[in-house]
Amino acid sequence: MSGGLPVTVVTGYLGAGKTTLINDLLAQPHGRRITVLVNDFGEIAIDEALIVSRSGDTIALANGCLCCSLGDDLFDALDRILSAPALPDHLVIETSGVADPRRVTQIALAEPMLAAHGTVTVVDPLNLAATLDDALLADTVRRQLAAADLAVVSKAALCDAAALDQACALAAGHLPARAPVLVAGRTVPAEVLLDRLIEAGGAAPGASGDAAHPATYRSWSYAGDRRIARAALDGLLRRDDLGIYRLKGFVGLDDGSTVLVQKAGGRATVEPAAAAVGSRLVAIGAAGALDPAALERLWRSLSVADAGPQAVSSASATSRTPAAMRPAGIDE
Amino acid sequence: MSETVVYRARKIITMDVNRPAATHVAVRDGRILAVGGADVAAPWGAARDDARFADAVLMPGFVEGHAHMMAGAMWQYVYAGYQDRHDPDGVLWPGLTSIEAVIDGLCEAEARLADGAALVAWGFDPIFLPTERLNRRHLDAVSTVRPIVVMHSNFHLMTVNSAALALVGYDRDTAVEGVFKGADGTPTGELQEMAAMFPLLRRLGIDFRALSRQPDSVRAFARTAQRVGVTTSADLMAELPDDDVETLLALTGEADFPLRIVPALNGMSDTPERVAERALALRARSGDRLRLGAVKLMTDGSIQGFTARLKWPGYLERSENGIWNTPPAALEAMVERLNAAGVQMHIHVNGDEASEVAIAALEKALAAHPGGDHRHTLQHCQMADAAQFRRMAALGLCVNLFANHVWYFGDQHVERTLGPDRAGRIDAARTALDHGVPLAIHSDAPVTPMAPLFTAWCAATRRTPQGRVLGAAQRITVDEALHAITLGAAYTLKLDHEIGSIETGKRADFAVLDDDPTAVAVDALKDIGVRGTVLGGRVFAP
Ligand SMILES: [Zn+2]
Secondary structure, X not given: OOOOEEEEEEEOOOOOOHHHHHHHHHHOOOOOOEEEEEOOHHHOOOOHHHEEEEEOOEEEEOXXXXXXXXXXXXXXXXXXXXXXXXXXXXXXXXXXOOOOHHHHHHHHHHOOOXXXXXXXXXXXXXXXXXXXXXXXXXXXXXXXXXXXXXXEEOOHHHOOHHHHHHXXXXXXXXXXOOOOEEEOOOOOOHHHHHOOOOOOOOOOOOOOOOOOOOOOEEEEEEXXXXXXXXXHHHHHHHOOOOXXXXXXXXXXXXXXXXXXXXXXXXXXXXXEEOOOOOEEEEEEEXXXXXXXXXHHHHHHHHEEOOXXXXXXXXXXXXXXXXXXXXXXXXXX | OOOEEEEEEEEEEOOOOOOOEEEEEXXXXXXXXXXXXXXXXXXXXXXXXXXXXXXXXXXXXXXXXXXXXXHHHHHHOEEOOOOOEEOOOOOEEOOOOOHHHHHHHHHHHHHHOOOOOOEEEEEEXXXXXXXXXXXXXXXHOOOOOOOEEEEEOOOOEEEEOHHHHHHHOOOOOOOOOOEEEOOOOOEEEEEEXXXXXXXXXXXXXXXXXXXXXXHHHHHHHHHHHHHOOEEEEEEEXXXXXXXXXXXXXXXXXXXXXXXXXXXXXXXXXXXXHHHHHHHHHHHOOOEOOEOOOEEEEEOOOOOOOOOOOOOOOOXXXXXXXXXXXXXXXXXXXXXXXXXXXXXXXXXXXXXXXXXXXXXXXXXXXXXXXXXXXXXXXEEEOOOOOXXXXXXXXXXXXXXXXXXXXXXXXHHHHHHHHOOHHHHOOOOOHHHHHHOOOOXXXXXXXXXXXXXXXXXXXXXXXXXXXXXXXXXXHHOOOHHHHHHHHHHHHHHHOOXXXXXXXXXXXXXXXXXXEXXXXXXXXXXXXXXXXXXXXXXXXXXXXX
């Protein structure tokens, strides 16, 4: 059922940072009309400048996104969305802090009008160890980690490097092999969150029918104002020695235009895109093949900082080895 | 001055220690004026004698402390259960006691439907038909073109035909946990849990919750209650938007509306502050037959669904524990706030870890804001052990145990979910009473049928369909069980000063019975005929 409305489930224990992730997602210039069903409607804090209207339990944004309170019944909310005259481009469902996200994914798998794109589990590095030690909560949190297709470690800036490494290692012990761990900078690009993280039927990309492809990934991502010349971009996309399994995002060219870049396996495409601010790129590759630090260095050598305000890089490194997980460039 | 009516009965069981039995009750202005013998009204002047109950037994109107309005809505669909049931209009639906009978019953109903309409049945329970599992092929014999949905009695499962499967595109390639497949790899027609059921329900326009809020469903709910002798029922989880409150006030204000309803506001969908505020505002809108102000909180799921939160050693057949509906920390905050605001809470707890967490939250809240006649009630509370009951007693908590569960799910708890030890002490009514915890017992209709005498029978006998007596030590006496379905339940709804017993000053609410529950054999308790009710002095019995 790949034709359905893509659904991404965002889960994580209370206070893990789900709402921050969603607030940020809604504010990004991703060009999609996303409807977000949120659990903590009261916590949603969207820049007032982006809001065009507000009614009881719905906030409409200028970019076509909607943020709706999930209320007390997910099925009612889903029925309303699926019965509306126009479907959004993407549906994000924030689960409650104690929900079993697998149950929500099952809905997306069962309903022909929906297509499960995966589960993003937000991990709070400050509290993970405590929740895993809490006899009442440990299994709930383990379940949320086990359901992840992607784990996003929040609050990295509030955490010293050693503590972050420790939390990542702890999380990795409960995550499925398919799930990359992203240490979030200020922004996790929409492409990373919303792309299909699972294949129809529930398997991770590359995990089925491809024994040579390891199920552990590293990823690198960038969001900021740096721009690149078209020739340099083409050169980058032709490289087959970078361990990139997938690469996707928007890239600002030095002539001021923006292009949508996609690379999967050996094929790359570059298309003109509506104006976007700066560049947002994500690359995923097998652990051991893709080196996030090297990719970060390469990107910085090929691109130039825009003249505008200070660029914010939220490059992230992932792997099963804690030492490599420190976010590159987070303090830049 | 308004008229005084004296009802003569074969016997009146009052639940009032001062006069446990009587033969006459005088009623004026919808209230009980006097209770006693033939001359009961003499001190009060002229009275009219009414002998219509002369051969009946009167009890205080039964109080159902935990049911759902949905119990009325279900009758818009075809009943396909194993036991005989009467619909709200009194029509008998004979139990369907074999797969063949189910198919025959569905064929009959199918013949009455308009073209294109789906056939929806409810109340089916495979536990009673162990020889073969109902599947899509059985239902295809009823129709290959019309979608057919047979909802199981627990509402967590349904069996559907091939036309229904085709409607949602379920086939051998479907990879959804709740879509069961047979040995041949194709769906059997059995769908489990909402995720798998939802696509079909929405395509067929079946929405039980929306249906439950319609006036016809509310009336059907009231008539269902009336038929089993219930004069007051909780509706334990209502959203109560203004529209619904208006509708309920109008309906319950109609003179011939036969039920007092006590809805509990859903406390799970807003902040503690706003829930407290709404509950207090709702309380002020109460009418005689609509009592608002209480709040329902959820903690865990159900034992039979493996979603209740259990303490060690957990489930027999599963290593995973159940699921929290509310994070324990959020429950604590909510309980703290509502208790401080003086709002009564009905807290759903099934597993013993959930009751533990709820008790701990209440301990904290009551330490911060002690005193007050709070009557916070643990609902279901099926796995609480003696230690938890001791803590509940110390805190002045009430309990409303799911006695019907012993019959409907007891065997399953022995064999699949809990094992014999803990199954033997589910819904521990004896322990509750021995520790002085105020006790009610309930049906959770429509999960199990509303019928307080049956509920009392469950608590007094603890029998199961397989012939077990499940935990003989937890049986209570018939008198105790009758108390639990009248005054006991009234206490948990904070209405014991108005209803629950037949004594001067209380509302003239009676259950009209064919026989004396205290005189028949315990096993016959559930079979006593109920003629109807009297509610606030108005007779709802032939
Ligand atoms: Zn209930």
